[in-house]
Amino acid sequence: MTHFSKLSGNSIPLQLPLDDDPRTDTLRRTQAALIERFGRIIRPQDKRRDPVWTLVQGVIGARTKTVRSNRSTDGLLEEYGSWDAVADAAVEELTERLALQTFPELSAQRLKDCLLAIRERCGAVSLAHLAALDTEEAMDWLEALPGVARKIGAQVMNTSTFDRPVMVIEGHHRRIMQRMGLIPAKADTERAYDALMPVLPPEWSAADMDEHHLLLKKLGQSHCRPRAPVCEGCPVRANCRYAAARR
Template sequence: MKAHLQTATFPAMAAERLKACLQDIIAQRGKASLDHLATMETADAMAWLETLPGIARKISAGIMNTSQFDRKALVLDTGHRRVVQRMGLVPPKADTTRAYDELMPILPPEWSAADLDEHHLLGKRLAQTICRPKRPDCPSCPVRADCETGRTL
């Protein structure tokens, strides 16, 4: 975890949130463990995680998807959300929770947790390189034909 805190945008804030989460987990569960989530449905486990300080949909999905739980939960960061909004897959003003709720039912049911993680990483990369917040490079976009915004330019 130390390496992640060192590369965080606001490491002191991240460290305080982590400490608050651990204290809350220990207060509720008697130990610093999320093992109880293994028997819960993914949506219920994410809802429980989102009661912890500083945990919202992106983080709860990340915990369920890229950890020992290996669950089908799509991580959506700001850039990835921007891509799917411009594509017309979710409403333009949708927050992360609403975007998640709109996308999960339309993703291929055969996709694994690893496939969802790859979708996230590819969407994030597309947002960083081509589908930037200002002046997106739509002519170079590999998904332009499927994108509402790209087709109008």
């Protein structure tokens, strides 16, 4: 059985195996089919960035392509030299520096609020202390920051140098899981996370979860689009409730 730990109202599963749910095998088949179609997408260890960099990229990245958010995040650190210096910059100045983002003014305000909150709690803009916390405690800490919800919290824990076994869920990922019938049809990101984490294959590592997310994102861009999904030729069609209903 998988047991749940309640912290700050969030229900996050401890990593004890639960392998009797049919969704677990469906996820395994989905992963295999996606790898066969798209090939492996493995994030090299040298591409795992500092947790604060990862947090900043998530906070400023609303509805913006990843490559642009990466460029903006790198640009901020290069120009200011430290995240504490970024926290001290005026919102108007940050807005100019975030011109590539879809919502530069909103991104600038959220970023400044988030960095100042970290410094108020830690004395400096650093997330190093999270390494000593259990994953669910670290997620709770992150989600208490301004502008940080489940997706960004999971992103920091999974894709940064923390390399923790939690699943990042964004729009493409959630939509595909809903259409496949693996999570409730109207689940938001937090509910999707709580539904999926207990049924992930217990042998999956943090890197496997990262790859699963990246593969689903690729599927969402190529086949399982928000509108007019292309079910014909979809590699996971055999396991998809939506595709079966269309047939």
